[in-house]
Amino acid sequence: MFNIIKPGTKYDFLGKAPLFTKVSIAVFIAALLIIAIKGVNLGLDFSGGHEILLRFDTEVTADQVRGKLNELFPKVDTAVQSFDIPSEPDKTFFLTKIERSEAFGEEEVTALEDAFKAKYGDKLTRLRYNPEAGDVVEVDFVKGATSAVDLSEAALTGVVEATSHPVRLVRKVGRPDDARYSIVLRGISDTLVSSLKELDGSVAAVRVEFVGPTVGRQLRDDGILAILYALGIILIYIALRFDFFYSPGAILCLFHDAIITVALLSIIGEEFSMATIAGLLTLVGYSINDTIVIFDRIRETVGKAKGAAVVDILNRAVNETLGRTIMTSLSTLLACICLMSFGRGTVLASFGLIMAVGIVIGTYSSVYVASPTFKYLRERFGTNEHVKKPSKPASGAVV
Amino acid sequence: MERSWYWRLVLVLGLMALAVYYAIPSGIYFFADPEIRRSRTKLAEIMPEWAPTHRFNLGIDLQGGLHLVMGVDTEKAVQDRADRVGDELVEAMGEKGADLEQCRREGDAPELRIVLKQAGDYATLKELLEQRSDTWEVRSYSGTEVIYGMKADWETQLRDDVVGQALKTVRNRIDKYGVSEPEVRRRGDQSIMIQIAGLTAEDQEIIKNDIIGRTAQLEFKIVDETSDFFSKLADKADKPESVTLEIDTYEGKEGLVTRPYLEGKNRQELKDFLKKYPPPADRIIGTQEFKANATAEAVYRTWLLDRRTPITGDSLTDAFVSFDNEQNNYYVAMKFDRKGAVLFEKLTRENTKRKMAIVLDDVVDSAPIIQGAIPGGNAQITLGGYKSQDEIMAEARALTIVLKAGALPAPLYPQEQRTVGATLGDDAVIKGKSALGFAGLLVILLMIGYYRLSGVVGTAALGVNLLFLFSALSVFDATLTLPGIAGLALTIGMAVDANIIQFERIREEMRLGKTARAAVDSGFGKAFSAIFDANVTTLLAAIVLLETGSGPIRGFATTLGVGVFINTFTAVVVPRLLLDWYVRTVRPTELSI
Numbered sequence: 001m002f003n004i005i006k007p008g009t010k011y012d013f014l015g016k017a018p019l020f021t022k023v024s025i026a027v028f029i030a031a032l033l034i035i036a037i038k039g040v041n042l043g044l045d046f047s048g049g050h051e052i053l054l055r056f057d058t059e060v061t062a063d064q065v066r067g068k069l070n071e072l073f074p075k076v077d078t079a080v081q082s083f084d085i086p087s088e089p090d091k092t093f094f095l096t097k098i099e100r101s102e103a104f105g106e107e108e109v110t111a112l113e114d115a116f117k118a119k120y121g122d123k124l125t126r127l128r129y130n131p132e133a134g135d136v137v138e139v140d141f142v143k144g145a146t147s148a149v150d151l152s153e154a155a156l157t158g159v160v161e162a163t164s165h166p167v168r169l170v171r172k173v174g175r176p177d178d179a180r181y182s183i184v185l186r187g188i189s190d191t192l193v194s195s196l197k198e199l200d201g202s203v204a205a206v207r208v209e210f211v212g213p214t215v216g217r218q219l220r221d222d223g224i225l226a227i228l229y230a231l232g233i234i235l236i237y238i239a240l241r242f243d244f245f246y247s248p249g250a251i252l253c254l255f256h257d258a259i260i261t262v263a264l265l266s267i268i269g270e271e272f273s274m275a276t277i278a279g280l281l282t283l284v285g286y287s288i289n290d291t292i293v294i295f296d297r298i299r300e301t302v303g304k305a306k307g308a309a310v311v312d313i314l315n316r317a318v319n320e321t322l323g324r325t326i327m328t329s330l331s332t333l334l335a336c337i338c339l340m341s342f343g344r345g346t347v348l349a350s351f352g353l354i355m356a357v358g359i360v361i362g363t364y365s366s367v368y369v370a371s372p373t374f375k376y377l378r379e380r381f382g383t384n385e386h387v388k389k390p391s392k393p394a395s396g397a398v399v
Numbered sequence: 400m401e402r403s404w405y406w407r408l409v410l411v412l413g414l415m416a417l418a419v420y421y422a423i424p425s426g427i428y429f430f431a432d433p434e435i436r437r438s439r440t441k442l443a444e445i446m447p448e449w450a451p452t453h454r455f456n457l458g459i460d461l462q463g464g465l466h467l468v469m470g471v472d473t474e475k476a477v478q479d480r481a482d483r484v485g486d487e488l489v490e491a492m493g494e495k496g497a498d499l500e501q502c503r504r505e506g507d508a509p510e511l512r513i514v515l516k517q518a519g520d521y522a523t524l525k526e527l528l529e530q531r532s533d534t535w536e537v538r539s540y541s542g543t544e545v546i547y548g549m550k551a552d553w554e555t556q557l558r559d560d561v562v563g564q565a566l567k568t569v570r571n572r573i574d575k576y577g578v579s580e581p582e583v584r585r586r587g588d589q590s591i592m593i594q595i596a597g598l599t600a601e602d603q604e605i606i607k608n609d610i611i612g613r614t615a616q617l618e619f620k621i622v623d624e625t626s627d628f629f630s631k632l633a634d635k636a637d638k639p640e641s642v643t644l645e646i647d648t649y650e651g652k653e654g655l656v657t658r659p660y661l662e663g664k665n666r667q668e669l670k671d672f673l674k675k676y677p678p679p680a681d682r683i684i685g686t687q688e689f690k691a692n693a694t695a696e697a698v699y700r701t702w703l704l705d706r707r708t709p710i711t712g713d714s715l716t717d718a719f720v721s722f723d724n725e726q727n728n729y730y731v732a733m734k735f736d737r738k739g740a741v742l743f744e745k746l747t748r749e750n751t752k753r754k755m756a757i758v759l760d761d762v763v764d765s766a767p768i769i770q771g772a773i774p775g776g777n778a779q780i781t782l783g784g785y786k787s788q789d790e791i792m793a794e795a796r797a798l799t800i801v802l803k804a805g806a807l808p809a810p811l812y813p814q815e816q817r818t819v820g821a822t823l824g825d826d827a828v829i830k831g832k833s834a835l836g837f838a839g840l841l842v843i844l845l846m847i848g849y850y851r852l853s854g855v856v857g858t859a860a861l862g863v864n865l866l867f868l869f870s871a872l873s874v875f876d877a878t879l880t881l882p883g884i885a886g887l888a889l890t891i892g893m894a895v896d897a898n899i900i901q902f903e904r905i906r907e908e909m910r911l912g913k914t915a916r917a918a919v920d921s922g923f924g925k926a927f928s929a930i931f932d933a934n935v936t937t938l939l940a941a942i943v944l945l946e947t948g949s950g951p952i953r954g955f956a957t958t959l960g961v962g963v964f965i966n967t968f969t970a971v972v973v974p975r976l977l978l979d980w981y982v983r984t985v986r987p988t989e990l991s992i
Contacts, residue, residue: 004849215590282889293896324896
């Protein structure tokens with residue numbers, strides 16, 4: 001039998017706890033500060049906007065694409081980065097991001113309204129633009145205006161296109177005698193692809209992602225709510241299964257792991273998407289799993305070692321589960337490395353990264369966040385008489 | 400060996416056999432060539448006939464496709480409705496010789512400001528306004544000015560109906576377009592989510608523009624009562640086995656009418672069969688999906704309809720559910736405009752006691768019997784059958800949605816759109832397969848290298864675990880996405896962890912000097928509580944995520960939750976079964992662990 005950890009190892013883990021508690025608190029606060037100051041790089045899922053993966057058969061430079069983008073969307077934040085698809089090495093890929101989901105900003109709506117007024121005067125009764133709807137402008141004219149002014153498709157298209165917004169189609173809506181038209185603009189991706197055709201005819205949009213402004217907020221709120229509810233339920237379960245001395249430690253541990261991981265992702269500029277949330281949830285699940293294994297052993301040891309000091313019980317539980325902790329972390333780390341190296345360019349890689357970071361922090365926090373919290377609560381509020389404070393500074397000697 | 404061991408063996412082997420059976424379609428699907436995977440017909444060709452019909456599906460991130468969330472502009476629908484009511488009031492007052500000075504909506508709210516020419520006309524107006532007292536209310540009245548608004552609860556219901564109706568229309572059209580396995584459902588209060596996997600770029604364009612572009616076409620058509628077309632079709636040699644001849648019986652004008660029709664469980668097979676035999680000259684075939692009851696499987700039946708469309712949904716101004724106090728039953732009330740009222744009266748007079756099909760985008764929704772000539776543009780559809788009031792109410796609601804689909808357009812606008820090209824999806828599958836493959840291999844090597852024979856036992860348990868997961872995902876018709884794969888990775892990690900906990904525990908027991916057999920017995924016993932608690936906590940988290948999360952989070956939660964159940968069973972039962980046999984039959988002095 002080969003052992004990573006020699007049987008009977010009695011390392012005084014909890015003896016270092018006061019130091020590590022300070023370290024943990026400092027790192028946790030630093031992490032919160034980093035998140036507050038630097039913020040996280042919100043991906044398309046949460047910020048809204050367009051993300052388009054373009055494929056060219058020929059060599060096109062990022063600057064050429066960037067130039068076109070700036071020309072098309074002068075007032076919008078855009079980004080272009082080259083992208084690697086290993087299975088198609090002879091093609092050029094660019095990931096373009098356009099930080100806007102709606103066709104018009106507020107100023108542009110006013111400009112458009114002015115353009116319509118200039119042409120149609122008081123025959124125009126209303127211009128309706130719903131930013132949620134993104135690409136539709138509805139214009140209303142007084143009844144019977146058709147005979148007085150030119151309301152043909154070409155005329156309406158002309159007014160809109162003069163403000164440099166390409167029109168996809170014009171539809172007459174409302175009742176037959178109404179003079180109401182709905183003008184549908186060409187989508188951002190269509191506009192981009194057709195204008196890039198001038199650069200190179202082979203261009204194709206292989207992936208188009210568009211998220212509207214409210215959806216992004218909704219997705220984000222849903223994600224955060226889901227995590228908070230999950231934490232609450234776990235707290236209650238651990239309290240019922242163990243007792244109330246255990247669950248605060250487990251929850252602190254989860255917050256500690258999640259916040260520090262998020263801060264690390266913020267530092268390296270990793271983008272936050274739904275997959276990142278899924279990764280963080282996995283991390284939370286994994287971290288709980290790890291904490292529960294140690295708690296389970298503490299619970300068992302408390303029952304066996306009557307009269308022992310809390311710190312000795314904790315040390316014994318941590319030492320006895322050490323072999324398992326290392327084996328589990330090692331096997332999961334191996335899997336994460338595979339995800340990172342084979343899944344490059346997909347969410348699998350960012351998932352592997354989050355998990356790898358999380359495992360290291362999670363293993364640490366089970367020992368140095370969850371256990372000391374338990375120790376503190378037990379010593380401070382515990383009335384159970386067979387657990388008492390150590391009579392002398394912890395030596396690591398058990399029973 | 401003890402008797403209980405054999406029982407456990409039988410249980411595990413039985414479940415494994417079942418799992419293999421249910422995993423077969425998914426296995427064939429997952430390992431098939433991407434081209435075959437994307438085509439339903441090609442896939443059906445390689446699928447053995449005896450295989451079960453359930454299997455999992457790859458999400459659009461793994462096989463390419465379209466994910467679209469369309470917002471329904473209910474605001475506009477409500478305003479349009481208010482404008483329409485205004486127009487009707489103007490018209491009705493004009494007919495009574497009491498022209499209005501003004502009657503229009505002034506803000507965005509569904510509220511009309513009505514100005515009378517003479518204060519004395521109010522009695523006439525009041526009579527008209529009271530006809531709508533269920534849904535509209537007079538908010539203020541002074542001299543010649545009346546503020547008339549839509550009731551708030553009615554507005555809420557109207558918005559809800561508009562979304563329901565848009566959903567129905569979109570689903571109808573996509574079904575008609577015939578792509579494989581579209582998923583169309585409601586998301587939130589005013590959005591519709593559409594997910595179609597494995598589409599070509601052209602298909603994606605057509606669907607995007609088709610959905611946005613058109614308003615539904617609602618038609619009323621009379622059902623044929625003489626032709627024996629379907630009975631003849633039933634005798635054809637190439638009739639698929641799933642299609643059967645059925646008889647529809649109802650009380651007609653001259654006694655009992657018996658109409659043959661075809662019924663099939665598989666819509667595509669039924670359609671393909673019908674395509675080969677054109678109906679008689681002035682007839683067309685309509686299909687209808689229906690269920691015998693709420694839990695029954697859907698079947699598809701045919702209708703032979705008059706080709707002419709005497710009246711379309713354009714003539715319909717409103718449809719709503721009402722309650723008939725005398726009959727003590729719900730019914731659907733329809734209102735036609737003046738032109739429509741004349742046509743409808745003629746249609747119903749000429750076709751009393753015949754069935755009239757309500758057809759939306761060429762799909763029959765229902766075919767009630769016309770009870771008599773209906774003048775005045777107000778018609779009722781009574782829903783019969785031996786159903787509870789709740790069922791009738793629900794059915795009536797559904798029917799009004801169909802009826803209004805043609806009459807009340809609400810524009811759809813894109814809120815979220817993701818299209819993934821097919822090759823990109825294939826690339827993700829290849830990456831996913833190799834990442835998971837190598838991860839599995841390394842973990843197995845580590846387990847066997849460290850725990851020796853017991854590591855082999857753990858690997859066997861992992862294999863059984865994966866098999867169960869695979870078939871569970873198939874049985875639930877789950878959609879596998881990249882985040883879903885992440886959920887799988889977590890469950891597999893937890894399964895391995897469970898084995899590590901057990902093995903470490905057995906090692907500890909052996910160090911205490913116990914025999915192999917005693918160490919295995921107590922080791923498994925003591926490891927159980929940690930494994931149980933860890934899995935229950937994860938299961939709770941998965942349930943919460945499933946309840947509160949949306950989209951990809953739900954996919955993740957499903958795989959996680961299913962995985963936990965399987966884990967708790969396999970990780971506890973399978974290694975125990977093998978090690979029990981080993982220590983009792985081989986009786987090693989030292990356990991290889």
